[in-house]
Amino acid sequence: MSKPSDLVQGMLNLLIMKILILQPLHGWAISQRLKQVSSDVLQVSDGSLYPALHKLEQEGWIAAEWKTSELGRRAKYYSLTRLGRKQLEKRNRAVATPILGDHPSR
Numbered sequence: 001m002s003k004p005s006d007l008v009q010g011m012l013n014l015l016i017m018k019i020l021i022l023q024p025l026h027g028w029a030i031s032q033r034l035k036q037v038s039s040d041v042l043q044v045s046d047g048s049l050y051p052a053l054h055k056l057e058q059e060g061w062i063a064a065e066w067k068t069s070e071l072g073r074r075a076k077y078y079s080l081t082r083l084g085r086k087q088l089e090k091r092n093r094a095v096a097t098p099i100l101g102d103h104p105s106r
Helices: 004-019 027-037 046-059 083-100
Strands: 062-068 075-079
Touching: 004 027, 004 046, 004 062, 004 075, 004 083, 027 046, 027 075, 046 062, 046 075, 046 083, 075 083
Parallel strands: none
Antiparallel strands: 062 075
């Protein structure tokens, strides 16, 4: 059975990938988007966000590229890779199956 911290980390990874499916973003923008979509309930510290981004990058699910931000500063922008899109689809199916079931009419 998964430990609660594993479940939280898995959910954070899933949320990050769902955010990045829309457009590449830098870390601070990802953090702000997490707060926005959760109505300020979910506030992820840098100590959790950046290790999660690094792990996703190591897995090949996201890619990182240095670019100039809107404020003229260099920032690392993260984007979802093709492999990441496949992983996200796989996770979405895994979450939907227990909820919807494998009903023949679906």
